[in-house]
Amino acid sequence: MVERDKIDEIIRRTDIVDLISQYVQLKKVGKNYRALCPFHSERAPSFYVSPDKGIYYCFGCKKGGNAISFLMEYEHLDFPDALKKLARNLGIDIDTTKDLKYKELYEVNEFAAQFYSLALSKEIGRRGQNYLKERKIDLEKIKDFRLGYAPTSGGLVTFLRQKGINIERLNQAGLISQNRELFRDRVIFPIFNLSGRIIGFGGRGIDDYTQPKYLNSPETPIFKKGEVLYGIFQAKESMRTKNEAIIVEGYFDLLSLYQQGIKNTVAPLGTALTESQVMLISRNAKKVKLIFDPDPSGIKASLRAIGLLINAQTDVHVALLPEGYDPDKFINEKGVVELTKIINSAPDFFEFYKSSVKVETVEDEIALIRDLIEIISKIQDPLRFDRYLKYSARVFDISTEVILKEMKKRDVPEPERRPKSPTSNEEKIIMLIFNNIQYLPKAKEIITPEDFSDERVRRVYELLFKDETFDMADLSKYMVEEGLREKILSSLISEDRVSEADFVKALTLFKNSLQRGKIKKELAEAIRKGDEESLKKLKDLLKQKI
Numbered sequence: 001m002v003e004r005d006k007i008d009e010i011i012r013r014t015d016i017v018d019l020i021s022q023y024v025q026l027k028k029v030g031k032n033y034r035a036l037c038p039f040h041s042e043r044a045p046s047f048y049v050s051p052d053k054g055i056y057y058c059f060g061c062k063k064g065g066n067a068i069s070f071l072m073e074y075e076h077l078d079f080p081d082a083l084k085k086l087a088r089n090l091g092i093d094i095d096t097t098k099d100l101k102y103k104e105l106y107e108v109n110e111f112a113a114q115f116y117s118l119a120l121s122k123e124i125g126r127r128g129q130n131y132l133k134e135r136k137i138d139l140e141k142i143k144d145f146r147l148g149y150a151p152t153s154g155g156l157v158t159f160l161r162q163k164g165i166n167i168e169r170l171n172q173a174g175l176i177s178q179n180r181e182l183f184r185d186r187v188i189f190p191i192f193n194l195s196g197r198i199i200g201f202g203g204r205g206i207d208d209y210t211q212p213k214y215l216n217s218p219e220t221p222i223f224k225k226g227e228v229l230y231g232i233f234q235a236k237e238s239m240r241t242k243n244e245a246i247i248v249e250g251y252f253d254l255l256s257l258y259q260q261g262i263k264n265t266v267a268p269l270g271t272a273l274t275e276s277q278v279m280l281i282s283r284n285a286k287k288v289k290l291i292f293d294p295d296p297s298g299i300k301a302s303l304r305a306i307g308l309l310i311n312a313q314t315d316v317h318v319a320l321l322p323e324g325y326d327p328d329k330f331i332n333e334k335g336v337v338e339l340t341k342i343i344n345s346a347p348d349f350f351e352f353y354k355s356s357v358k359v360e361t362v363e364d365e366i367a368l369i370r371d372l373i374e375i376i377s378k379i380q381d382p383l384r385f386d387r388y389l390k391y392s393a394r395v396f397d398i399s400t401e402v403i404l405k406e407m408k409k410r411d412v413p414e415p416e417r418r419p420k421s422p423t424s425n426e427e428k429i430i431m432l433i434f435n436n437i438q439y440l441p442k443a444k445e446i447i448t449p450e451d452f453s454d455e456r457v458r459r460v461y462e463l464l465f466k467d468e469t470f471d472m473a474d475l476s477k478y479m480v481e482e483g484l485r486e487k488i489l490s491s492l493i494s495e496d497r498v499s500e501a502d503f504v505k506a507l508t509l510f511k512n513s514l515q516r517g518k519i520k521k522e523l524a525e526a527i528r529k530g531d532e533e534s535l536k537k538l539k540d541l542l543k544q545k546i
Helices: 004-013 016-020 067-075 079-090 100-121 123-134 156-162 167-172 232-242 251-258 275-282 296-311 327-334 336-344 349-356 362-376 382-396 400-408 425-435 437-446 455-466 472-478 484-494 500-529 532-544
Strands: 027-029 032-035 047-050 055-058 148-150 186-192 198-205 214-216 244-248 287-291 315-318
Touching: 004 067, 004 079, 016 032, 016 047, 016 055, 016 067, 047 484, 055 484, 067 079, 100 123, 100 148, 100 156, 100 167, 100 186, 100 198, 123 148, 123 186, 156 167, 186 232, 198 251, 232 244, 244 251, 251 327, 275 296, 287 296, 296 315, 296 349, 296 362, 315 349, 327 336, 349 362, 349 382, 362 382, 362 400, 382 400, 425 437, 425 455, 425 484, 425 500, 437 455, 437 500, 455 472, 455 484
Parallel strands: 244 287, 287 315
Antiparallel strands: 027 032, 032 047, 047 055, 148 186, 186 198, 198 214
16 A cells, blocks of 8 residues: 555645646636536536645535545546556656455456456357357457357356455455356456456346346446446547547447447446446547437437436437337448438437427427426536527527526526535534644644534544644545535635634634533533532633633
């Protein structure tokens, strides 16, 4: 593991403004920088970066932290990978040994992929070879995907044992279930993360009697199917070059397009498109073409995906295939030229939405208009927003004023709709301490952790109290309490600094208020007991604290 001092050095030496400006456009506002938040949709910027403190914070979605947490959140990296990337930028050599559990899971999956690939190339994989030939898959053209075959007779466990991998690790990787190999008599599709590591597998039954037809690895510490896309590693360079992503529904849809040269293609893993997957797409391409099946479920999936994709500020189009065709079948029967024509002429989300929703009554039309207004309101680009605003008004014969009025009803970002929890006096004190951390020795003289009744505040102050010094590079160490963490970061960005005299005064008043509260409780107890002597002493003591 990397030593704490080395981590602190990397955080201190990283210019957080330079780092974040590679991903979003920052504008200087006073001592800080401001931008539209990269983690949620908003029309007015609420994302701030403090170069002095080396932190960022969004007042809208409440996400914040340091350079490492930004990379982890934005690029879906784990801590060692984010640290390694920052270190590389600074020319620092570090040992980024993975957490043993993660390292072992990657190793198990890599060996499993080797086994499945080897099986497909041998006589034992004849059924897999024949099936792929029937599906017109050219293994040479898609070798980057490392397809394989899980034999009916198994053999994976024996192979991995020879590599020194035990049953427990196989179980943790999701490759066995109830002491039986998960995949048998299936074509195997290794699933790669953005960095090219194999994190899980998909399997397609060779015959239609195998149920379920498609089977994915269960979720593991390194595999969350809602956070990855099939083909993202192989497609990312093409997506970035073309600034366009094509989204299809299945493994074979993707492979058929890829082997015909359409390499900027990804697919969700048998589930509806998720926000995490959409963020993964939008970071690599700003134009998206959906090619889902033209049946009711495919149309429904397209309609749902549109909202998520617009929310991520992508330009969304939907390619419409003839009824009875999916991309795999169409490209094999009609050819890549015809499919390319359909992709290039794909209508935008507005036209697709309008033509796909059944409208029979005025109420149906009102519902459609409201749905489209909801989607359009999320567009941040002024030109595109204005275009769709005026176009909507013409199409539905309503004024832009009415549309804008409807938008205002829903213009507040979702996180802000939740009632904010009031900030307590104890929270205000810990926020004051962090904002004026140079006076921490004074704080230690006046208040102790035991003075806090809020356990969250007490735990954070205990960490500060035990440390002899404070370094802003260590900030994440203290950001452990949900809710309080956001308030501290918000306060740090807001620059709530005071003089030493005012700092001491505020903490002394807080300490006195705590003591008054304690004395009042003791007074009530003395009154209950009729203890006149204690009553007199406590009243005199209370006067001193006022």
